Amino acid sequence: MSERHVNPEDPDLYALGALDGEEKQAYEAHVRGCVLCAAELAAARERVALLGLAADPEAPGPKVKERLMRRVRREAGGGAPWEQRDARAGRKESPILAGWGWLTPALALTTVFFAAVAGWMGVQDARDLQRLHGVEGQLAQAQQHSFEIARTATETENLLGMPGTVRVGLKPMPGMPDGRVGVLYNAKMGMVTCAGWLPAPPAQKNYQLWLMPMKGKPMSLRVFKGEWNEPMMMKVPVGMEAKAFAVTVEPMGGMPWPTGPMVMQGAGE
Amino acid sequence: MTAPHQQAPDAALVEQMTAGDESALAALYDRYSGVLYGLLLRILKDTHAAEEVLQDLFMQLWRTASRFDANRGSMTAWLMVMARNRAISRLRRGGRHAVADDPEGFLLESAPDPANLEDEAARRQLAGRLRAAMASLPGEQREALELAYFEGMTQTEIAERTGAPLGTVKSRVRAALQSLKQHFDERTARQSGRS
Numbered sequence: 001m002s003e004r005h006v007n008p009e010d011p012d013l014y015a016l017g018a019l020d021g022e023e024k025q026a027y028e029a030h031v032r033g034c035v036l037c038a039a040e041l042a043a044a045r046e047r048v049a050l051l052g053l054a055a056d057p058e059a060p061g062p063k064v065k066e067r068l069m070r071r072v073r074r075e076a077g078g079g080a081p082w083e084q085r086d087a088r089a090g091r092k093e094s095p096i097l098a099g100w101g102w103l104t105p106a107l108a109l110t111t112v113f114f115a116a117v118a119g120w121m122g123v124q125d126a127r128d129l130q131r132l133h134g135v136e137g138q139l140a141q142a143q144q145h146s147f148e149i150a151r152t153a154t155e156t157e158n159l160l161g162m163p164g165t166v167r168v169g170l171k172p173m174p175g176m177p178d179g180r181v182g183v184l185y186n187a188k189m190g191m192v193t194c195a196g197w198l199p200a201p202p203a204q205k206n207y208q209l210w211l212m213p214m215k216g217k218p219m220s221l222r223v224f225k226g227e228w229n230e231p232m233m234m235k236v237p238v239g240m241e242a243k244a245f246a247v248t249v250e251p252m253g254g255m256p257w258p259t260g261p262m263v264m265q266g267a268g269e
Numbered sequence: 270m271t272a273p274h275q276q277a278p279d280a281a282l283v284e285q286m287t288a289g290d291e292s293a294l295a296a297l298y299d300r301y302s303g304v305l306y307g308l309l310l311r312i313l314k315d316t317h318a319a320e321e322v323l324q325d326l327f328m329q330l331w332r333t334a335s336r337f338d339a340n341r342g343s344m345t346a347w348l349m350v351m352a353r354n355r356a357i358s359r360l361r362r363g364g365r366h367a368v369a370d371d372p373e374g375f376l377l378e379s380a381p382d383p384a385n386l387e388d389e390a391a392r393r394q395l396a397g398r399l400r401a402a403m404a405s406l407p408g409e410q411r412e413a414l415e416l417a418y419f420e421g422m423t424q425t426e427i428a429e430r431t432g433a434p435l436g437t438v439k440s441r442v443r444a445a446l447q448s449l450k451q452h453f454d455e456r457t458a459r460q461s462g463r464s
Contacts, residue, residue: 013424055311
């Protein structure tokens with residue numbers, strides 16, 4: 001992993017939004033490939049968020065809640081606000097106006113004006129809502145992602161604390177692209193976790209991570225593309241001792257055994 | 270707020286909201302509007318703007334209730350992040366709409382809440398400790414941290430605003446965060462000791 005790993009304040013600085021420029025880029029690049037730092041960032045986000053509690057609490061005016069509940073009821077029961085405005089703007093002329101023909105051009109002009117205003121407001125609201133829905137989707141995805149990261153992080157921490165766990169840092173083979181792949185492995189528990197990144201593989205190819213056992217054939221652990229942001233915990237047969245771990249370039253979908261060039265390799269420390 | 274709602278955990282209220290129960294939203298509003306409005310006022314320094322953002326925030330909570338899983342992150346932190354992002358976004362753009370389309374800000378990857386901050390007493394206690402911890406920071410450190418948190422400034426922007434060298438600003442922000450982190454760590458350790 002990069003040297004950014006060693007700065008213990010980076011997660012908090014990043015969560016605070018205080019990092020910028022190269023520091024920010026370096027940190028983001030590191031976190032993408034480091035399970036432990038991703039977990040630390042999750043904790044930092046919580047810590048930093050709660051700093052807002054240091055602001056003096058203040059009760060908003062009662063009308064804010066009233067307005068909010070009105071908006072909620074309107075949206076829940078009567079369709080979206082802009083639809084109601086459009087409906088109002090587009091309603092037919094009241095019979096009471098019949099016979100007031102001289103008013104028609106003025107009313108028509110006024111109606112067009114208000115319809116245009118209502119329409120514009122509707123478009124604005126619709127855009128906002130659309131954008132909000134986009135953000136909601138991102139948030140849901142982020143929640144799911146954070147849950148997975150947190151779960152993997154917990155499992156990783158457990159794995160780190162177990163006797164017999166070995167760390168393996170894979171190194172690029174000569175002439176192969178630079179990348180970072182780390183593996184934590186415990187043969188007695190039959191568990192492996194890994195994270196890392198590599199540049200994009202050649203067209204129609206993927207990378208494949210292998211466990212090279214002391215005895216027997218290599219075991220496929222994971223098929224991945226270059227940008228590999230999501231850590232994963234994998235189970236392997238209990239007691240399977242690893243001689244080394246390796247990454248090869250294979251056809252899309254992976255192969256049952258290594259066939260392509262080896263790009264990275266590493267053995268336990 | 271009705272008595273059952275007063276005691277209900279956030280997760281239960283979110284579930285009720287999903288089923289269309291408006292009173293659950295009202296309960297969450299009663300629970301969190303004070304701290305959120307305080308934060309919004311501190312950032313925006315404008316009651317009208319703060320009220321508008323607060324209302325938008327709870328509207329979003331109402332609309333996204335079905336997608337929110339309180340088990341995957343704390344409601345307190347989520348709301349604080351959303352409030353801060355929206356307020357800072359509004360502050361910086363000065364526009365009518367406070368919706369932050371900064372995806373980074375919304376990608377809250379929150380760890381599970383270590384404390385039961387749904388309880389107002391616990392929240393007050395933590396808030397009191399935080400204020401004390403911030404008050405105990407040296408003036409320059411506190412200023413740097415407040416500019417970052419409440420005005421959304423990066424270290425470079427803080428250096429420009431205060432006229433201090435960038436390296437000095439970095440040291441100040443880092444030292445301030447370290448002190449506060451220590452405070453949090455001690456708090457977590459105390460809680461672990463109790464449980």
